[in-house]
Amino acid sequence: MCTAIRFTDPDGNLYFGRNLDWAYGYGETITFTPRNHPANTGHRAIMGMAITSDDFPLYFDCANEDGLAIAGLNFPGYAHFPETARPGTTAVAPYEFPLWVCSNFASVDDVERALADVTLVNKGFGSFPVSLLHWIIADATGCIVVESTAEDLQVMRDPADVLANQPGLAWHLENLRSYLNVTPEAPASANWGNAKLTPYGAGAGMRGLPGDVYSPSRFVRAAYLNAHHAPKTGEQANVARVFRTLGGVAMVEGCAEMNDGANELTIFTSAFSAREGRYYYNTYEQPAYVSAAFTDFDLDGTHVQQVAK
Secondary structure: OEEEEEEEOOOOOEEEEEEEEEOOOOOOEEEEEOOOOOOOOOOOOEEEEEEEEOOEEEEEEEEEOOOOEEEEEEOOOOOOOOOOOOOOOEEEOHHHHHHHHHHHOOOHHHHHHHHHHEEEOOOOOOOOOOOOEEEEEEEOOEEEEEEEOOOOEEEEEOOOOEEOOOOOHHHHHHHHHHHOOOOOOOOOOEEEOOEEEOOOOOOHHHOOOOOOOOHHHHHHHHHHHHHHOOOOOOHHHHHHHHHHHHHOOOOOOOOOEOOOOOEOEEEEEEEEEOOOOEEEEEEOOOOOOEEEEHHHOOOOOOOOEEOOO
8 A cells, every 4th residue: 555745845846755555565766767768758857766677667656857746556446447548539558657647748737638638548568467556646736636447537636635545535535524623733721520631742632633554544644744744944854754744654564464464564655856856765674765866867868777776
């Protein structure tokens, strides 16, 4: 399972991040797709977390040099991709969707307009199965969520600036109304008869915020933490904000089993800074950040470039 967030700093710079939660990794690392790679039809430099096969990047999440970012999150039981494209639309496979978005578009508005003429089709890459995902796409102005279900392809504005797993975004946003009472503020003292009741300390207003790692709970907690984090200035403080917020919804190994009995944990956490054009990540066992910037790579190359783990 996974969680993603976006926010902007006081100067309007985008910060975007995600947890990838699973029982094992895939050998993923920071991966750069240059402007002239054959699959980069829009000729925008792209960087993110991926594995590669036959010089093709299979991105978990990525961002482009214009400051547009995308992350795919698990969506089983809801994701559905038709076998063929609707008449008059372009077919895009789930495995290529992050690359297609970041290659061809500079903004969320551009993506939203283009998706009116797109069908996400049921096609895997080589021997890889089709990933049952939905996606959050963000820039400095806001974000959208893209969900392909048995009903249709839905493109929705996401005012909460977060995403988790199933159910769909509309359900999660409705569920937030159940937590209207949660607040950073300390409640006032109260008298019950002759007994005067006062809070033990900070955090009393947060009682009722779910603390488990179930998808609906992570969405609520991520939305609360992201909305109430104190604004920060500067790169270091805002990158720390991404990691601290996502740390609040991270999975600790042994606390939640998958259906097959394997232990789910936060494999990696990533953060993208549009301000610096830099991608950061850490792993469950290596909490120190590793990072790379667009300027570290050959922007006009023709082959995928990766950062050694």
